[in-house]
Amino acid sequence: MSKRALVLTLHICCLSICATPSVRAEAKKSVAAVTSPCKEIGFLTEVSNQMRQRLSPLTQNLKMLEDEAAMYSVAAAQTAGQAKLVYTALTALASARRQLLHGEINAAAEQMKGPLRVIEKRVAQLEAVIALRAITALEAQQATTATTGRHWIHTSSDEKACAIEIHTTAATTNNCGADLTAGPHVTAVASELPGLTTLKLMPDSFLAAPKLQATVQGRGTMSSIGNAVGKGVCMTNGNSLGTATDGLGLKELTIKAENTPVDVHMTANGGQSDECEPLKTATPGLIITNKEVAHAICQNRKGEIQAQTPIGIADLSILRADATMQTIAQLLTTGSEDKQATATAKQEAVEKVFGGRDTKVPEIYIKPLKTQTITLQLASGKRTAKISDLGDTNNYAYALAVAFHNNKASQNEAAGKNPKEDETKAGTETPAAGTEEKKDGDNKAEVCTAVEEKDCDKNKCTWDKEKNQCKVKEGAAVICAVIKALLVLAFLVF
Known part of the structure; x- marks a missing residue:
């Protein structure tokens, strides 16, 4: 071989190797373990659980923000001066975050609603089909008396026909057992779901009408068919099963099994892309296809949600950098937001609300509220409530009213007293x-x-x-x- 031919051969081989598609990544454990209809139900149930659990941190944050907004508003109602200004600002910040979080939760829930409905329908249809397929026997019943049949086998008028009913015995209990809750198809979903590109699901034909296979046996020339004397058999009058010279019977009727899951790509390019495969079906049918399931899961397999967080034990440096707090501070100090204000000016507005750059906000204003209580004198009896736990109780409305009353009474009793004496005592009744x-x-x-x-x-x-x-x-x-x-x-x- 000449040198030129050798170079050309190597070049062609290189092109061939480079053009070979990359080998598909090994199937995920959760997907590979789906080997039956029951395991598909277990897999899909866990997928829907994981999708719903994404809302759990959001609802927890919402509860904390509701508690914070209630706590700070009660504190603002029962204080005066600088403390009132601080607690009003914190009330506004907690309320703003709470409203934004409400919107985030609603948007996330709305996005999940359609896919979750698809998964729930698929699970329900699988359960129904499993129940129908769980037939322990297809039994041919005693044939009816022969009657004149239609001219079907022969043109003569002596054709006879008899009817044979097929009775079934189906399971009435759920036999899926541990397949619904145990195994990699369930336990590996949480870690693998965000990276899934291909699923294993039952073929659509499994959800369609089952295919039956009948085995028919006969003997002799069927010149006549008499009364039936055996299950599933029509034969000559007067003969017993086994001695008839002429007969025809339904020997066996079985359902053809189609229980093997198939690969279903969620993403484009046969599961090689990260982009979801478009759903081509315009109008949904009665059966939830495996493509519909794959599309529903693909759209929500990641779904990381950046949510509003509670204020917590926030330092002034954190509050000063918060854009919402900067707007609140401008509104509190000037009555309007200055869009032309510099970043430094916005931060200084926050510092002014909290009493200066060196104010230790957690120690002076926030931490003392965590243990503070308020007494409610109600007709039903005396109640003592922590103002940090008022967000989702009926006590909040009463506590706010009592705090306002106590502060007003304190002002009336302490007329002429220097308000600055109590301004730095967070959560105390300071005269205005x-x-x-x-x-x-x-x-x-x-x-x-x-x-x-x-x-x-x-x-x-x-x-x-x-x-x-x-x-x-x-x-x-x-x-x-x-x-x-x-x-x-x-x-x-x-």
């Missing part, structure tokens, strides 16, 4: 500022209405050069007014 301060704040709002800078009161107001607007100076009076509005909203929402 005197009525004169409130009036002063209200007057500021009325005074700061000038349309020109020269008329803007410099003591009570400040001139916004960018907006050409006379505005109230940021201070306690403004914050109290914003808090008052948010508390009204809290009473309506919670």
Whole structure:
């Protein structure tokens, strides 16, 4: 062989090897173990369980957020000053996350609804077919008396016919046993489901009408058929089974078994792609096909959901970086969100709400609430409830009302007392500022209405050069007014 021929041969071999499709990855344990209709039911049941369990962490987070929103709103109702501002901000943050999480849960549940329904229908159909196929015997009953038959075998008029009923005995108990709950087709689903591309399912023909096979035996020339004297046999009148010279009988009737699962690709390119194979059936039929099952599982085999999380023991550094809290802080301090604000300005707004950059939020405001209780004097009796566990109980509405009453009573009793003495005590009843301060704040709002800078009161107001607007100076009076509005909203929402 010449050198050129050798090079050409090697080149062709290389192309042939490179063009050979890659060997398909070994079947997953959960798939390979599906070898019967019962095991398919076990596999599909576990798949649906895994899909539903994805919502479990979300519902747990929702419960925690409901508890947090209730706890902070009660704390806000029974405090004043800086503490009220902090708890109002935390109430708003927990409420915002709770609402977003509601939407996430609803969207995830809606996405799963269709596929879960397909799986449930498939399981129900498999169970029904298993019950019908679990026939222990197909028994031919005693034939009826012969009558004149239709001209079928011969054109003569002496053809006779008799009817033979076939009775069945089917199982009435579920014989799937451990196949429904044990084995790799169940235990390996949790770890393998996200990476599945091919399934093993019963063929569609298994769910269709069963095929029967009849074995018919006869003897002699069937010139006449007489009365039946044996099950499944028509023969000459007066003869006993075994001595008849002419007869025809149904010897055996069996159901042809089609119990071998087949490979069903969930993803495109014969299971080699990660993209789901499109479902070509436009209108669903009475039978849930294995392609429909594969498509339903493929769409939801991964489904990682990024959910809203509870606030927990959040440090100020975490709250400061939270975009929702930044918006809440701007609304609390200025009454509006500034879209042009820098990242630093947004973080400073949060710091202002919480009393400064060095405020230890968990130690001062959050942790003390975890053990705080509130007493409810009801007609049915006296109750003591932890304010951290009010989210899903009837006590929340009562606790909010009692907290508001206690704070109001405390303010009336402590008129003239310096509110700053109790502001840093989280969850305690701190008196609010005197009525004169409130009036002063209200007057500021009325005074700061000038349309020109020269008329803007410099003591009570400040001139916004960018907006050409006379505005109230940021201070306690403004914050109290914003808090008052948010508390009204809290009473309506919670």
